[in-house]
Amino acid sequence: MVDYMEYFIRLSVGLTGFTRAAIAPRIDPVDIKTVYLQVFRDKLPNGMADQIICEYYNLNQAEGGQDGNNEAIAGALLSGTYPAEVLALRQLIYLWYMGAWPTVVSDNSPTRGQTFSEVISATSYTQGLVWRVMQSHPMGSSNYTYGYWATTPPPLQDYLENPA
Amino acid sequence: MSITIPAGGFDVVIVGSGISGSIIAYQLGKAGKQVLILEGGPPVPKSREDYMQTFFTANAKTPESPYPPTMQGTGSASNPLGQPDPATLNTPRYTVLQINAWQNPAQCYFVYPPQTATRADDPEMTFAFGSSYERVAGGTTWHWLGTSLNHLPNDFQLKTKYGQGVDWPGGAQFYQSLLPYYRKATETIGVSSDKQPMVDLYKTFDVQPDGNYGPNYDFPMPGITPSLNDVLYEDKVTSLKIDNIGLFVTPTPQGRNSQPGKRRQCAGNTNCIPICPIQAKYDGTVTLAEALQTGNVQIQYKTVANNIRLSGDQVSGIDYLTYDSQTGPSTGKGTAVGKRYVLAAHAIETPKLLLMSNGNPGYPNGVANRSDQVGRNLMDHVMYLAWGLSKDPIYAFRGPLSTSGIESVRDGAFRTQRAAYRIEIGNEGWNWATNDPYTTLADFVFGQNNTQLNGDSVNQQGQSLRFDPSLPAFSQLYGSKLVATLNNVYIRQLRLGYLIEQLPDPDNRVQLSSQYKDHLGLPRPQVTYRIRENYVRNGFVSAKAASTEIFQALGATEYTQVPATPVLSGTSPSPTTFQYLGDTFTFYGAGHIIGTYRMGDSATTSVLNARQQSWDHSNLYMVGSGVFPTTATANPTLTIAALALQAADNILADLG
Numbered sequence: 001m002v003d004y005m006e007y008f009i010r011l012s013v014g015l016t017g018f019t020r021a022a023i024a025p026r027i028d029p030v031d032i033k034t035v036y037l038q039v040f041r042d043k044l045p046n047g048m049a050d051q052i053i054c055e056y057y058n059l060n061q062a063e064g065g066q067d068g069n070n071e072a073i074a075g076a077l078l079s080g081t082y083p084a085e086v087l088a089l090r091q092l093i094y095l096w097y098m099g100a101w102p103t104v105v106s107d108n109s110p111t112r113g114q115t116f117s118e119v120i121s122a123t124s125y126t127q128g129l130v131w132r133v134m135q136s137h138p139m140g141s142s143n144y145t146y147g148y149w150a151t152t153p154p155p156l157q158d159y160l161e162n163p164a
Numbered sequence: 165m166s167i168t169i170p171a172g173g174f175d176v177v178i179v180g181s182g183i184s185g186s187i188i189a190y191q192l193g194k195a196g197k198q199v200l201i202l203e204g205g206p207p208v209p210k211s212r213e214d215y216m217q218t219f220f221t222a223n224a225k226t227p228e229s230p231y232p233p234t235m236q237g238t239g240s241a242s243n244p245l246g247q248p249d250p251a252t253l254n255t256p257r258y259t260v261l262q263i264n265a266w267q268n269p270a271q272c273y274f275v276y277p278p279q280t281a282t283r284a285d286d287p288e289m290t291f292a293f294g295s296s297y298e299r300v301a302g303g304t305t306w307h308w309l310g311t312s313l314n315h316l317p318n319d320f321q322l323k324t325k326y327g328q329g330v331d332w333p334g335g336a337q338f339y340q341s342l343l344p345y346y347r348k349a350t351e352t353i354g355v356s357s358d359k360q361p362m363v364d365l366y367k368t369f370d371v372q373p374d375g376n377y378g379p380n381y382d383f384p385m386p387g388i389t390p391s392l393n394d395v396l397y398e399d400k401v402t403s404l405k406i407d408n409i410g411l412f413v414t415p416t417p418q419g420r421n422s423q424p425g426k427r428r429q430c431a432g433n434t435n436c437i438p439i440c441p442i443q444a445k446y447d448g449t450v451t452l453a454e455a456l457q458t459g460n461v462q463i464q465y466k467t468v469a470n471n472i473r474l475s476g477d478q479v480s481g482i483d484y485l486t487y488d489s490q491t492g493p494s495t496g497k498g499t500a501v502g503k504r505y506v507l508a509a510h511a512i513e514t515p516k517l518l519l520m521s522n523g524n525p526g527y528p529n530g531v532a533n534r535s536d537q538v539g540r541n542l543m544d545h546v547m548y549l550a551w552g553l554s555k556d557p558i559y560a561f562r563g564p565l566s567t568s569g570i571e572s573v574r575d576g577a578f579r580t581q582r583a584a585y586r587i588e589i590g591n592e593g594w595n596w597a598t599n600d601p602y603t604t605l606a607d608f609v610f611g612q613n614n615t616q617l618n619g620d621s622v623n624q625q626g627q628s629l630r631f632d633p634s635l636p637a638f639s640q641l642y643g644s645k646l647v648a649t650l651n652n653v654y655i656r657q658l659r660l661g662y663l664i665e666q667l668p669d670p671d672n673r674v675q676l677s678s679q680y681k682d683h684l685g686l687p688r689p690q691v692t693y694r695i696r697e698n699y700v701r702n703g704f705v706s707a708k709a710a711s712t713e714i715f716q717a718l719g720a721t722e723y724t725q726v727p728a729t730p731v732l733s734g735t736s737p738s739p740t741t742f743q744y745l746g747d748t749f750t751f752y753g754a755g756h757i758i759g760t761y762r763m764g765d766s767a768t769t770s771v772l773n774a775r776q777q778s779w780d781h782s783n784l785y786m787v788g789s790g791v792f793p794t795t796a797t798a799n800p801t802l803t804i805a806a807l808a809l810q811a812a813d814n815i816l817a818d819l820g
Contacts, residue, residue, distance in 0.1 A: 017647035071643040078642060093609050093642055098602060100223070104610050110621075111614045112638055115606035116244070122220035130601045133647055134654035136561040139595070140219060140435035146422070147389040149432050149563025149591065156651055 014074030099124030182303020294753020583703030
C-alpha cells in the first residue's frame with residue numbers, strides 16, 4: 001500500500017524546490033499539505049492525482065526508495081508524454097506557490113495565454129511559497145517589525161528550509 | 165441601534181462617516197453640538213479580521229476586495245469574475261474589477277454612454293473612470309495609501325499663474341488660509357514625517373518660512389524609514405532633470421505610525437491598499453470612534469439618503485431608506501432633521517443625492533444646482549505606470565507600499581504647457597503593474613510571457629527582456645531553477661507611478677441614469693469621462709520619457725509594457741487606453757475622485773463658496789475631494805482633512 005501523503009510530499013519537494021522541512025515540517029499545526037493533497041485529488045479527474053503519486057513512487061522505488069533525488073524524479077515526470085498529467089504537475093507547483101488552483105488558458109498569442117486562479121482558503125494564501133521565494137511575507141500578513149524594509153532580508157536558503 | 169432625538173433636536177445632520185464626515189462630527193461633538201450621521205453602509209466590524217478574511221480569500225486583491233458588498237462570486241463564461249448585478253444590491257459601488265466591464269450595466273455600477281469616437285487619438289474618446297470608493301463606516305480611507313502631502317501654493321492659482329484650469333477661491337491666499345488646518349490635519353491623522361526633508365522640498369517652491377506649517381511645528385511622529393528601494397533612487401536620480409528641474413527623492417509624509425502610540429507601529433505588511441491588518445495606518449474609523457465617544461454624536465447605519473427636502477431656500481430635512489441585508493428589501497424610511505446639513509458622501513454619491521433631489525419648487529435640476537455645476541468637472545489623478553528590474557536586489561514587496569517620492573517636479577514654468585505630476589516610488593514590485601506575484605509565477609510555471617520576462621519581448625530601448633538569456637523562450641521551470649529565477653526577478657522589481665493632474669472639464673460629469681437603478685430603486689450614476697486637453701496628455705508624454713531616463717540612471721532595465729492598440733467598437737471597447745502623438749498610453753486611477761461639487765468665487769460657476777457652504781442653501785455644507793476646483797499635485801486626503809476641519813469651524817461659527 002503506497003503511503004500517498006509521503007510520496008505527495010516527496011513529489012512536492014521536487015517540484016517546488018523547497019525543502020521537506022518547509023513543505024512538511026516535523027511539527028505542522030497548519031498542515032497545509034493535507035489540504036493540498038485533497039485539492040490535488042478533487043481537481044483532477046478519474047483518480048489522476050493518485051496515479052501521478054504512484055508513478056512517483058515507482059520511479060522512487062526503482063532507485064531504492066530513499067527520500068532524496070526528488071527534483072530529478074519530479075523532472076522525469078514533467079518530461080512525460082501525457083499532457084494532462086504534465087499540466088497537473090505544473091498546477092500543483094502553482095498551488096504550492098500561490099495557495100490557489102490555476103486554470104490555464106493557452107493560445108498562440110505572443111504571451112501564449114493567460115492563467116486564472118482560485119484561492120483555496122485564507123490559510124493557503126498566507127502559506128504561499130511565493131512570498132518566501134521573494135524573501136518576504138504574504139501581503140497583509142507580516143511577522144516582521146517596524147523598519148525591517150530598510151535592511152537586507154535573511155538569505156534565501158533560510159526561507160527554503162523553514163516552514164512559513 | 166436606535167436614535168435618540170435630543171431635546172433641542174439635532175444641530176447637524178451629516179451624510180457619510182468617512183474621514184470628512186467623521187472629522188466634522190468629532191469637532192462639533194467635542195464642542196457640545198448634537199450630531200446625527202447617516203451612513204449608507206454597515207458598521208465598523210467588531211474586528212477587522214472579518215475584512216481580512218474576505219481579503220485573504222479574494223481571487224483578485226483589488227482595493228475593494230475586503231469590503232462589503234462582496235464583488236466576486238462564482239464565474240461564468242459571460243461573467244468570468246462572478247460580479248454581482250448592481251441592480252440586486254442596496255449599496256453597490258464602483259470597483260476596479262468593473263473597469264473592464266464598463267459597457268455592461270449588468271456588472272458595472274456606473275452607466276457609461278457608448279463609445280462614439282472612431283479613432284484612438286480622438287480627444288472626444290470616452291473612458292471608464294479609473295478610481296473607486298467604499299460605502300462603509302469609515303469610508304474610503306479604509307483603502308487609502310496614507311500619503312499625507314499638502315498642495316503647493318501654485319496649485320491654488322493654476323489659472324492666474326499658468327493660464328490653465330481654474331484658481332481655487334482666492335488663489336494663493338487660499339493656501340495661506342488653509343495652513344493652520346493643514347497643520348491640524350497632520351495631528352488628526354497622525355502623520356509620520358521628518359521636518360527637514362519637507363523644509364528642503366518647500367524651499368525649492370519658494371515656500372517660507374520654516375517649512376510648510378509655520379514656526380515651531382513638527383510632525384506628530386518621526387518619518388517612516390525609507391526602503392532599500394528608495395535608497396537606490398536617492399543615489400541615482402540626482403543626476404537628472406525634467407524641464408530643467410533637478411530631481412531628488414523626498415521621504416513621503418505618511419498617515420501611519422512610525423512609533424507605537426494610540427495605534428500600533430507600522431509592521432510593513434505591504435498591504436496599505438486594500439487594508440492595513442493592524443490599523444497602523446490611519447483610517448476614518450479612528451475619528452469616527454472619537455466622534456462617538458464625545459457622547460454627542462449618533463450614527464444610523466445601513467441608511468441611504470435619497471432625497472434632500474427644501475423649505476424655501478433652506479434644507480429642511482434629508483429623507484432616507486433603511487435596509488438590513490444587502491440584497492433584501494428596504495426595511496423603512498424616515499427624514500433626518502437638523503439646523504445644518506453636511507454632505508460627506510464622496511464625489512460620486514454626493515452629486516447623485518443632489519441630482520436625485522429634484523422635486524423641490526424652484527430647484528428642478530436638483531438641490532444646490534442653480535449653477536448647473538453639480539456632478540460636473542469629475543477628475544482624478546490619471547496615473548502613468550512604469551516598471552523595471554534593477555541590476556542589484558532592492559528586495560521589493562517589503563515595507564509600506566510607498567515610502568518615498570519625487571516631489572520636486574510638481575510645479576514649474578512647464579505648467580503653461582503640460583500637466584504637473586508627482587512621482588510615487590513603489591515598494592510593491594510589480595504587484596500593481598502586472599498583478600505580481602501571480603503573473604511572473606504563471607509565466608515561468610506554464611511557459612507564458614505576460615510579464616515579458618519569458619519570451620522574445622524587446623523594450624522600447626531595444627533591450628531584450630528575456631530574464632535569463634540561457635533559457636529558451638516560454639520556458640517551463642520547476643524545482644531549484646524555478647526558485648532561483650523567481651527569486652532573482654521578484655527582489656529586483658521596481659515601479660514608478662506618476663500622478664498626473666487633470667483639468668476641470670464641465671462635460672466630465674456624473675448624471676443620473678434614466679434606465680438603471682440599484683436594489684433600493686435609486687438611479688445609478690451615469691458617468692462621462694474624457695481626457696480632452698493636450699495639457700494633460702502632454703503629462704503622459706513627459707512621464708514616459710522621464711521613466712526611461714530614470715531607469716537608465718538606475719542601471720535598470722525597463723519593462724513598461726506598451727499597451728495594445730485600443731479597441732473602440734464591439735461589446736468590450738478598451739476602457740482606459742488612448743493614443744497621443746503616435747504613442748499608446750493606458751492610464752490608471754489614483755483613487756482620487758475629485759471635483760463634482762466645486763468651490764469657487766462665484767455662484768454662477770461653482771456649487772460652494774470658499775466656506776464649503778452651498779451658494780443656494782446657506783444651511784447646507786459639502787466636504788471631501790468633491791469640493792476641489794482642480795486636482796492639484798498632492799494626493800488629496802490631507803487636504804480633505806484640512807478642509808473638513810475648516811468647514812467644522814465655519815459650521816460652529818454659524819451655530820454660534
